[in-house]
Amino acid sequence: MTESSSRHVLSILVEDRFGELARIVGLFAGRGFNIDSLAVNHTLEPGMSRVVLATRGDDAVIEQIIKQVNKLLRVRKVNHMVGAQHFEREHCVVNVRAAGPKGEEELERLLRLTGGHVLAHYTSGFTVELTSTPDQIDSFLDRLRPLGIRDMVRSAPIALAKPAAEGEAAAESAA
């Protein structure tokens, strides 16, 4: 954690009310913090939303970010996802040409290797998807590139603490 500006994932539990996401995002903009990615959805608890947000900064900046987010009135809890104590997944969907038998073969090999799927195929190519870690998605896309990517979309990563580590992660940043 001595790296001056490393990536950090925060999982924010916030009341699902008008304008609360704007408060979180506005806080980052107003205080000069970066948002690398942002994913928002409902939780099992009615009226509560989960925001999974990746940001960058040194330890002091991350400490300040966590405190400032915690200070938001309707934020109940901020979990700082640390190291290998959590799972992180993102999703990508790609239109790829993969022309010719060689291209198709390479695509099939890639999908088998990564656990990706074909969603549809056309005369001109395929739509494929993969759910994996951000790093794996990066490398998947790198390998697809020679096959001719026509279009691509990837989601923001979501993250969940491992059960054993949950207590620890939660204790670190109780609201």
Place this chain on the structure above:
Amino acid sequence: MSSVRVVSNAPSSARGSDRTGGPKSSQRPVVEPVGETMRGARIVVESLIKEGVDILFGYPGGAILHVYDELHKCSDRITHILVRHEQGAAHAAEGYARSTGKVGVCMATSGPGATNLVTGLANAMMDSTPLVAITGQVATTSIGNDAFQEADIVGITRPCTKYNYLVKDVKDLAATIKEAFYVARSGRPGPVLVDIPKDITAHEFPFVWPDSVDIPSYKPTMKGHPLQVKKAVDLITKTEKAVLYIGGGVVNSGAAPEILELAERLNLPVTPTLMGLGSFPPGHAQSLGMLGMHGTYTANMAMAEAELIINIGARFDDRVTGKVELFARKAKKIHVDIDPSSVNKSVKVDLPIVGDAKTVTRQLLDALPPDPRPERKEWWDRLRRWQKDFPLRFRDKAEVIMPQRVLTELADITRGRYICSTDVGQHQMWAAQYYPADDPRKWLTSGGLGTMGFGLPAAMGAAMAHRADPVLCISGDGSFQMCIQELATCVHEGLNVKVIILNNNFLGMVRQWQELFYSRRYSEVGMKYFPDFVKIAEAYGATGLRAEHPSEVRAVLEKGLATPGTVVMDVIVSKEANVYPMIPAGAAHYEIVMEPEEPAQAPEPRELA
């Protein structure tokens, strides 16, 4: 209020919380009388009255007409003060809040009315002043349509309020206002805005005032962690060269008596920030005076040389720390703050205690060993030497009025017993140095935001709550013109506001920086035309007085204070007096500059912050 029906006791605005555990069959509905049905506008007024609001400051307009109609009907139970500009309403509410300890209330219509409040809200945010702003909004059906006088005030004020609300349903109105007051005054206080569309103020609903507020995600920490308190006591009792550095948190929590007790039991030197002035008796033998950019030599050197700094309710503002890397490098630092995000924000501290200043100081007192009062002889000898060698001083002149002279005379006449507001600039720093406010709620100044124009409306707000004594407003010829229109309000209300303008025909503080750091290139700081403030006062129906010669100062001040009603004293002071001591921006405490013996030579240029 005759019928009875079953209602939920949970405020509807906190709906998320009562759904957390799913349906609970054991939870019995509460039976309570249904309130009288009334329109939203009346609910607003009844809610304010329930909150104990006796005075609010505002300005009517289209979107808030219904509420003003109800204010008119309820004028025997709540007093509305008509300001002359909404900025004045916000600052007046701040002056009222800071001088009473209650939540200040201001009101404005939609669009420009609401946006004119923004400076006051930002000011209250920076200085942690409890404030509730009620704004009218266009009807819910028009929101987002660029309707006449529409502004997204909730969006605009999100970063400069502690919290804000857009009320979209009349049934949420009472609970939202109740919650707004709770949020404004609890924890680290701050401004809260409630935006109410016009149709919501017309809709009818029974008025039910909730008993309590519960926000599961908002539970301010009041009590310090006992282990941290114990560690702090160990550190304090073991360290000889310690200094107690106190800020606005002491004012907000009412901790002044505990601070005095702590300081006296431990024989600690005490230095207040600009926002903490009045929290420690200025004439007390242990007071070092204010610290920071224009603080005393002794206070700043004490910070530079101390082995331990005990910060209670201050936030290591850049005007206090100077260059952070060089700030108090020899000292361990204890930081008591109710806001966890203040801890380690700019200065890394050794021992944080999150909690309320009064509660934690009491905890510290209770945990102190019954040792005799420490002598700290070596430390006090050093501090006394600094005080003797480098006191606050200025070179008085026979032919021209020195601004500091005005304030020493004022201090001599009043002994700091009157509430005093200031505007922002040189006069503010001189007032901070020389006006000996003897109570935490007698010093009203714009610290964090540095808002010119704050002084007159803030004094007005304080004067509404303190009718017996004069309320002073130290201003400058620049600042005074920024909210000058509130003279009309002061006169209309017959307020005992005594404005003292230190008139140097310059925007003095900017000019001082230009003199020191820009080789005297005076860019746009000379007021080439400035009005006759005496005539202005008279035109508004106030009394105007002027002093132009040192021999007139005392008489003008005495006459001004003795004259009933609103008085403007225009004191023509030395044009190029500077505020000293001064720690240039980005310098360290030990680089403090005292008033030069000869006319100033510009020091090395520095990057300005």
